[in-house]
Amino acid sequence: MAACLPGILPALTPAEALEVSMVASVAGTLEEGRINRTRPFRAPHHSASMAALTGGGLRVRPGEVSMAHLGVLFLDELxxxxxxxxxxxxxxxxxxxxxxxxxxxxxxxxxxxxxxxxMNPCRCGHLGDPALACSRAPRCAADYQSRVSGPLLDRIDLHVDVDPVRAVDLALPPPAEGSAEVAERVAAARAIQTARLVDTSLRTNAELDGPALDAYATPDEAGQKLLMQAAETMHLSARGYTRMLRVARTIADLAGAGQIGRIHVAEALSYRRQPPRA
Incomplete structure (x- = not known):
């Protein structure tokens, strides 16, 4: 699923292609000096060092997070x-x-x-199956998931639980909607963002901050009321609050809505990581 994501993202603009190619040139991976016109997809192994991920070395070179600039950085087994x-x-x-x-x-x-x-919910990967779960469940899940820090999780906008794929699922017919159809919807939403931000240095909703966030991502009255209720009950941090607004703005763009409504705020909130229960 992660590897399919670059296929639904809009094509690089000439300026973006130049940025991606400049990083590849510095890293020494630019093929025959040609401009790279595809969005990067990087999937480093979980044994990668800090220098490999962020950059470094005797002759300082970009790390995986820069090699994935304007593309996808996939971290499996987080x-x-x-x-x-x-x-x-x-x-x-x-x-x-x-x-x-x-x-x-x-x-x-x-x-x-x-x-x-x-990531799996726990080390054995069978937390939801009593027949296969280890003897330490559910304590093993809490220990395993705590290996990822709260501040990093707070920077992840969408938290989605995915059920295991069973062998019988592989025999089902293909989905009615493929990557091409999804890519069209994404391109339409990106076009809305481009038109909205044409007079700024910003490119996407993910970069909205400060006055731009207030100008373009303020919900209507019903949405604002729901947001304030959720901020208290879900203990949203300031970072989580602004990130949730950006997600709601994107959901509204995908729906073709000019203003963020209650339904867009509710969907954005459903993707936020829930605080652990006492």
């Missing part, structure tokens, strides 16, 4: 990464860039990525 390595992504996920400081160089690389992370 809790298996070293915690310090994961936490090194907190700053670039917030700012869209990464500062690499070494004794012989101090370099800033772009790092505007879509982070996709996948």
């Amino acid at each position: 809790p298996e990464f070293q915690r310090a390595v994961l936490d090194s992504l907190r700053q670039p996920l917030e700012s869209g860039k990464i500062d690499v400081a070494r004794a012989n160089a101090h370099v800033t690389y772009p790092a505007r990525v879509q982070l996709i992370a996948a």
Whole structure:
């Protein structure tokens, strides 16, 4: 599913293609000096070091988070990464860039990525199946999931539980809607964002902040009331609040709505990570 995501994203604009190609050129991966016109998809192994993910080395080069600039960074088996390595992504996920400081160089690389992370609910992977779950369930799930820090999870906008694919599911007919149809809807929503932000330096809703967030992502009265109720009951942080507004703005764009309504806020809230129960 993660590998399919670049296929539904809009094509790179000429300016974006140049940015992606510049990073690849610095990393030494640009093929025959040709401009890269496809969105990057990077999937580093969970044994990757901090330098491999964020950049570094004797001759400082971009890491995976920069190689995925304007594309997808996929981290499979998220809790298996070293915690310090994961936490090194907190700053670039917030700012869209990464500062690499070494004794012989101090370099800033772009790092505007879509982070996709996948993980089992626990180490054995069978938490929801009493017949297969280990003897430590459900305690093992809490221990396993706690390997990912709260601040990093707070930077992930959509938290979706996916049921296991059974063998019998593979025999079902293909879905009626494929990547091409989804890509059309995404392109239409991106076109709305481009038109809205044409007079700014911003490109997508993910970059909305400050006055731009107030101007373009303020819900209607019913949506604002629901938002304030959720902020209290879900203990939303300031970061979570603004990220939720960006998601609601995108949901409204996908629906072709000019203003964020209660239904868009409700859907955005449904994707937020729920606070643990006492």
